[in-house]
Amino acid sequence: MNIKSRKYANGAVSLVPETVNDLYVLYNIILPNDQVKARTFRRIRLGNKEGRADKGDRVSMILTLAVEDVSFHEFANRLRIKGKILAGPEDLISFGTYHTFNIEVGSLLTIMKETWSKVDVNRIEEAVKKTASAKVLIVAIDDSEATLAAISAFSSSIIATFKERIPKKSGSKEKTRIEMINKFYAKTAFAIEEAFTTQFPDATALVLAGPGFTKDNFYRYLKNKKNITKIPLEKIIIETASCGGPSAISEIISKNILGKLIEEEQASLEAVYLEDIMSRLGRNTRTVAYGKEMIDQAIQFGAVETLLIVDNQLRLRDKEKRKQLDSLLKAVQSSGGKIVIMSEKHQSGKQVDKFGGKIALLRFPIG
Secondary structure, eight states, X not given: OEEEEEEGGGTEEEEEOOSXXXXXXXXXXXXXXXXXXXXXXXXXXXXXTTSOXXXXXXXXXXXXXXXXXXXXXXXXXXXEEEEEEEESOTTXXXXXXXXXXXXXXXXOEEEEOSSOOXXXXXXXXHHHHHHHHOEEEEEEEOSXXXXXXXXXXXXXXXXXXXXXXXXXXXXXXXXXXXXXXXXXXXXXXXXXXXXXXXXXXXXXEXXXXXXXXHHHHHHHHHXXXXXXXXXXXXXXXXXXXXXXXXXXXXXXXXXXXXHHHHHHHHHHHHHHHHHHHHHHHHTTOSOEEESHHHHHHHHHTTOEEXXXXXXXXXXXXXXXXXXXXXXXXXXXXXXXOEEEEEOTTSHXXXXXXXXXXXXXXXXXXXX
């Protein structure tokens, strides 16, 4: 998430979702009666000479909607926000009519609420931290060229490029050809190792991409050198790209690698919490609370170490129930407890949902 303007106290924040995961965060934060401002297209129909309306043209404009419905289209990588128009160009639109925003990665929008809960603010700021800290190395390689690049949420840069004229297969020159391939691979591997050890030691992954079998052959080369190289092979992800040149880097970036890695990291973290829950229940430690009555009691005793809550619990439309939930979460935080929001899309979140959508891990037994 890229925050352009933070005015939580005044009820507004302007931001740009950088990953599909960011869109999902917004899906859980934007609620009916909120207002959203964004650039959009709207078809404007004008009368023709006979006085009949034509098909109209799609005109770019900035609108503000009073939100009525929000839906997340995971497979289309899109967030749809429907509502009545509150503000826009008066000569082109009718106030009070309906419009739908299609928010995608890279869209700028402003979200306005009567009040921002601490949970919503924390979730946005956590998304900012995740995308800002995520870094990935990419090496695109084919039979004669290799390009090494580093990408983060807000930038990408080419670190090194290599070109080698490797002869095609030939009986008499096969030995020379193999030697040249190994030399080419050694240069590329050295550059990757330098990037990992000096410039980007905190890189989340190395994406190895290219056409045909070259990327697979290079991966086997790295595996054969695993005892003498400092490249973390466990971080390698293999992808397909059209070439080994700089254009392949753009191809890989367009596949939203960063977003996928962030989501996988979140799913892995949630799985650890679920494992802890099952372990405590299996050992009958009496340090797991679920159900409204048990959780309320644990909060009163200041026993909640971590409260796990599925994100669908945050999409409450009823204002009174939302206030009650906010009070519960504030009480957990006031006693030093941690709040972990789990995704209903992940298996761990689905398991917690079966317990009523909330589970508390306790510092000590309460009953």
